Amino acid sequence: MKISKHAAVTIHYRLTDAQGLLLESSFDSEPMIYLHGTENLIPGLENELDGKVAGDKFEATIPADQAYGEYHDGLKQEVPLEAFGDIEDIVPGMRFIAETEMGQRPVQVTEVKDDVVVVDGNHPLAGQALTFNVEVVEVREATAEELAHGHIHAHGGSCGGHDHEPCDTQKPGCDGNGGCGCH
Ligand SMILES: [Zn+2]
Missing domain, CATH: 2.40.10.330 (Thrombin, subunit H)
Incomplete structure (x- = not known):
């Protein structure tokens, strides 16, 4: 299926700054899973991913105003x-x-x-154009539970019936996907 609003999307990505310096890469670890169309990614990258299918690979340079914003x-x-x-x-x-x-x-x-x-108070990447090399690994429908929570549960599993606090993705180690133990 094509990536569209409320798809559960798994990607590998490599992120470099305007000088070509590698900032992040998922390729040597777990891919990232996110819920498309819910502002879990920077807007410019979501736009690029829209309509892509599993297996697609692309490179996109996202201007600062579509990434982490201009520097104030x-x-x-x-x-x-x-x-x-x-x-x-x-x-x-x-x-x-x-x-x-x-x-x-x-x-x-x-x-x-x-x-x-x-x-x-600027985001550390504010004011920078960012280049993403992306490989779309998997695209599936999000489950009703994932849509209700506004995020993806790793491997399509359930939340386990805990009291569900919104994931604090600012927390060290939290990838919004269970990394901080909120799932
Ligand atoms: Zn959840």
């Missing part, structure tokens, strides 16, 4: 060190929730000066 200078800000209160050892890479001009969002520490901490 206003999301980068300097925060006085004292605003962090009792938190010690602030180092680049640490993540916090901060008030920005676009509301509350996760920010990452990018630089620590004497008494000022620079935080950036």
Whole structure:
């Protein structure tokens, strides 16, 4: 079947940035399964996948505005060190929730000066065109349960009857597909 809204789609993909640097690849591990048409992928990649069938291979370069968005200078800000209160050892890479001009969002520490901490609320891939090399592995209908949950259950299995919280895909190790134990 062709990939269309509410298909359960399995893909392998390799992601490189505008400089050709490899950022991610699924080819040496498990392929990714996602529910098509529910904004689980960046919009530009979903558009490219629409209508494809199992076995299709393609390369697509997705502009920033169809990927993780443009880079907003206003999301980068300097925060006085004292605003962090009792938190010690602030180092680049640490993540916090901060008030920005676009509301509350996760920010990452990018630089620590004497008494000022620079935080950036942009997605790490914001402002970048991204190139995907994709192989469509499998396309099937999503089950009624998967549609109700808004995501795919690995190998078409059931959810196991747990209380179903929405998957927190921001959580380390979570791929929205059971990686964090939410399934
Ligand atoms: Zn579920």
